[in-house]
Amino acid sequence: MTDSTVLEVDDLSVTYRSGSGEVPAVRGVSFGIAAGEKLGLAGESGCGKSTMALAMLRLLPKSARMTGRILFDGDDVLDMTWGRLRAVRWAGASIVFQGAMHSLNAVQRIGTQIAEPMYLHEKVTESEAQRRVGELLEQVGLPTRRADAFPHELSGGQRQRVMIAMALACNPSLIIADEPTTALDVMIQAQILTLIESLVSEHGIALLMISHDLSVLADTCDRLAIMYAGRIVEEGPSQRVFTSPNHPYSAALSTAFPTIGDPASRRNPGGLAGDPPDPADLPTGCAFHPRCPSRLEHCSSVVPELWPAGDDTRAACVLTLSDQGRSLASTTKETV
Structure with missing residues (x-):
């Protein structure tokens, strides 16, 4: 962990207890994010992305068991007392959830909701909170007067901007954005992504953005991590992973988008x-x-690790190895 590393996840596993036994949702995931860096986490629904997001601040239900380490500014989130954890949430790290209408309180004005974490963490006066709320609304492209609005009086894009303003309320060093543009139209989605990218760069915030849309992450983030069945299967520079993937799953995700102006790709989508x-x-x-x-x-018996795949990229696939390496992997990394 370097001095600039804000978040370091080391061998994190999350298992849910159910009536039929334990269900592994995240399996041995490791990554790090430095100040000002944007990491995108992609994968299909059910691959463990949202579980990862909630695990970062211990927001999972009691049925979840976590092992490994989640180091936030050097302190392990899994070992924090409840008092220390409450101090970290919002003030140190905040989350932009998918579906802003379900995340906002329908009977409170948005100005009140944005100010709430300020009162809890910074002990500001009412006038200071109102001034700060106005500044945050302007930063996310909303007029100050909208502080008196209720969530139902705003459009989907405006509500998502409110969620971003709330995430910035206490000047966190890490923002976790879990599907921040879900259900938004293409134009509003582009505006929200541009807004997040500019705010993160302006404030030097570390960003973990989670999405099933690989193209969105490739345009927004510095690095990409592709997740499948609870594990990261490829990780590297975003454009490298998007345009020249090493793992077959990453390749399938990247070809799932038609090429604009190419009728052939539209008629034969990947x-x-x-x-x-x-x-x-x-x-x-x-x-x-x-x-x-x-x-x-031997793919049915080899459990691949994240092996170097060139250009600062790693992929959990035996295809990235030489023939000798594949033979070695098949005899040394068997399923237990």
């Missing part, structure tokens, strides 16, 4: 058949092998 595996019934070996168009014979 993509991937099937669905991610049930976390309670994961396949042996590489979890992606039942859907993989490039699978090898």
Whole structure:
């Protein structure tokens, strides 16, 4: 962990307890984010992305068991007392949830909701809070007078801007954006993404952005991490991962978008058949092998690690290894 590292996740696993046994949602995930860096986390629904987001600040239900380390400014979130954790939430790290209408209080004015974390963490006066609320609304492109509005009086894009203003209220060093543009039209989505990117750069905030849309993350983030069946299967510079992926799953995600102006790609869209595996019934070996168009014979028994794949990229796929390395992997990394 360097002096500039805001968040470091080390071998994080999250398991849910259910009536039929334990269900692994996140399995041995590790990554780090430095101040001012933007990391995108992509994958299909059910791959563990939102569980990751909630785990960062211990917002998971009691049925979840977490192991590993989540270091925020050097302190392990999993070992924090409740008092210390409450102090970190909003003031140190904040979350922009998907679906702003469900995240905002329908019977409180938005100015009151934006000011609430200021009263809790900074002990500001009412006049100071109102001034700060006005500044935050202007930063996210809303007029100050909208502080008196209720959530239902705002459009979807405006409500999402309010959520971003709330996330910035106490000057956090980390923002976690979980599907921040879900259900927004394309034009508003572009505005929100541009806003997040500019605010993060302006304030030097570390950003973890989570989405199923690989193209959105590639345009917004510095680095990408591709998640499948609770594990990161590829990680590297965003444009490198998007345009020249090493893992077959990353390649399938990147080809799922038609090329504008290319009728052939519109008539023959890419993509991937099937669905991610049930976390309670994961396949042996590489979890992606039942859907993989490039699978090898031993992919059903080898559990791949994140091996170097060139250009500061790592991929959990035996295809990134030499023939000798593949042979070694098949004999040394077997499913337990």
